[in-house]
Amino acid sequence: MKYTKYFSLIVLFIVVMTSCNKDKNNPGYDYMGDHDMYYTKYYKAYTPNPVFRDSMTNQLPVEGAVSRGNMPFPYATAGIGDRAVNQTLAGMQLTNPIAYNEETVARGKELFNVYCKVCHGETAKGDGHLYTSGLFPAKPTSLVEAYVQNKPDGEIYYVITAGSISGLMGPHGTQVSPDDRWMVINYLRSLAK
């Protein structure tokens, strides 16, 4: 009985000592090593995938998914008639989510100077360099007069996103992020006469 105890201790000692593996490139044996839980089967982004029905690993977001920082814009942007209706609709339905304060007005000014000043001018009265130099044929609207200042934020947001109804001013939705558009609007409000 005594010897069996020592014998099993010696066997255990040998097993423990030999189970350490000095080969750094080989993990050695492991318990349940073939199990998926330990070694996950993964598929690289652009490789075929047997799990999905369309066999693509990179899946499109589900329909209706809204990406971070984006606001749904369910308004028609083509056709003069549809544009007019949708600009009015945006004016009634959208509210500016960006607080009006010194900081957002200052950021709006920076953005205005980058995206709008060339046409609408330093003081937003419609006398930007592109127009006064004759390079751009259409007179940009003054943004400080009642005509624009009386429009709700959502309408101006529509114009920045989709362009003016006539199409003379092009859309800026791909260049200016939604939050930035609202900040430009805050800046325009600070210019009200």
Ligand code: HEC
């Ligand atoms: C390439 C020149 C150009 C740029 C850049 C430009 N605009 Fe305009 N914008 C115009 C012209 C031209 C009009 C008049 C268009 C018309 O009457 O259809 C106009 C009209 C507008 C109007 C009045 C729309 C209406 O309903 O009558 C607003 C508001 C406006 N712009 C805001 C902006 C803002 C904000 C930016 C910067 C994000 C900007 N624009 C950039 C040329 C420009």
